[in-house]
Amino acid sequence: MVFLQAGIPRSGNLWVYRTIRGLFDVTRTPFHSYVAKYRDFITMSSVHDIDQTFNHDVVQFLDEGIFWDPSHKSTLHIHNFSAYLSENSHLWTHSHFVNAHLDQYKQIDRIVYIIRDPRDVLISNSRYMFSEKMQTYRPTPHGNTAEEFLQNRHFALVHNWSKHVLSYLKHKDELPIYFVFYERLLANFDKELRALAKFLGFDPPASQRREIKKMVSFEVMHAEKPEHARAGQAGQWGTILTEEQLHNIHLVSKPVLEFFGYPLTNQGTRSTQPGMPDGPLSVAEIIAMENEVNAQRIRLNQSAKQGNTITSKQGVGL
Numbered sequence: 001m002v003f004l005q006a007g008i009p010r011s012g013n014l015w016v017y018r019t020i021r022g023l024f025d026v027t028r029t030p031f032h033s034y035v036a037k038y039r040d041f042i043t044m045s046s047v048h049d050i051d052q053t054f055n056h057d058v059v060q061f062l063d064e065g066i067f068w069d070p071s072h073k074s075t076l077h078i079h080n081f082s083a084y085l086s087e088n089s090h091l092w093t094h095s096h097f098v099n100a101h102l103d104q105y106k107q108i109d110r111i112v113y114i115i116r117d118p119r120d121v122l123i124s125n126s127r128y129m130f131s132e133k134m135q136t137y138r139p140t141p142h143g144n145t146a147e148e149f150l151q152n153r154h155f156a157l158v159h160n161w162s163k164h165v166l167s168y169l170k171h172k173d174e175l176p177i178y179f180v181f182y183e184r185l186l187a188n189f190d191k192e193l194r195a196l197a198k199f200l201g202f203d204p205p206a207s208q209r210r211e212i213k214k215m216v217s218f219e220v221m222h223a224e225k226p227e228h229a230r231a232g233q234a235g236q237w238g239t240i241l242t243e244e245q246l247h248n249i250h251l252v253s254k255p256v257l258e259f260f261g262y263p264l265t266n267q268g269t270r271s272t273q274p275g276m277p278d279g280p281l282s283v284a285e286i287i288a289m290e291n292e293v294n295a296q297r298i299r300l301n302q303s304a305k306q307g308n309t310i311t312s313k314q315g316v317g318l
Contacts, residue, residue: 002107003200004059004091007114008164010124012182013092015216016114017056019193020090022212023202033057034087038070057088061095066104072138082107097167105175110200113168115274116182117262118161118253119237119246125157126150154245155300159252162293166256170286181260181274183234189213238266251296255289 003020007013024031035057058069059078066078078084081104091108105111126146140149168177178199185192193209204212214220241249250257250264257264260274 001109001201002085002088002091003110003112004093004105004108005112005114006093006095006097006168008116008118008121008161009094010121011114011116012185013094013114014221015182015185016112016180017090017092018216018221019196019212020112020200022215023197023200023204024089025215026208026211027202027204029202030089032087032089034068034084035070037087056092057090058092059095061093061098061101061104063098063100066101096164097171102171105171109176111168111175111177112196112200113165113177113179114182115165115179115260117234117237117274118158118257119241119249120182120234121161122150122154122157122249123236123240126153150241150245154241155248155252155297158249159293159297162253162256163290166286166290169281170283173280179276183274186234187273235266248300251300252293255292259289 005013005016005020007016021031023029033056035054054069054071060067060069060075066081068076068078068084070076085107097105126149129140129146129149171177172179176199178196180192180196190209190213193212197204197209237246254264259277261272261277262274263272
């Protein structure tokens, strides 16, 4: 079995990765990792600092091909995807769904997509961009502080979130895709773990589920990766983002937020749980949402170039 997890950065990807890996470990299911073999080679040959190498198998799906990223500094073209899959159990990607690689996605047994409120993703991203790790490997050109980053990138990043989510949502009926919500993991990890395990084909007893819960607790993960694992919060955007920022953000995300049940105001954000709506959803409806957020992004770009702010008085409501 080979699993692929996908999601926008800062959505709880490491949390979900460790949870899935925990299912392998506690059930003593063999786990295969190509990057683990690479790390062994790096350790023996001292080619470069092992700390630069990822612990998980990161892949990029791009129009020009599928690529393996062993580190922040390295990208290698995968010429034989089937052979690469045979060396792995669990892949990680931040890439949009690329339709040209549909046949390759079909070779993957299960896909887990992680969703988090994009407004909280944005805030988490603004903080992470100024961590020592990111300033060393990928310094951002979009500001010198988290506040500047938020102001300069708020609607661009959330528009990207909308496109990213919709790119996978289009294929939910033709591929085995399971949508995990960060907020639901926070609210009831035990219930979400049982559902995720069932989807992936695991059936761990309560004792093993408790073991996984301990393995992925904030205390354990923060001790291992203090810059990456922060105390998870939901709804923090309500007290951090400005009215203008929220207005622009909702222009490029409102139909997607409403589809999943995310609130547009900070009233009741902690009590409202998002989720996948019941019933069928046509690809045409998803494309309509995509067209709407893309059109609003174009308007925001044009307005930004003119030094203006789009307001509801211009006929664009929240």
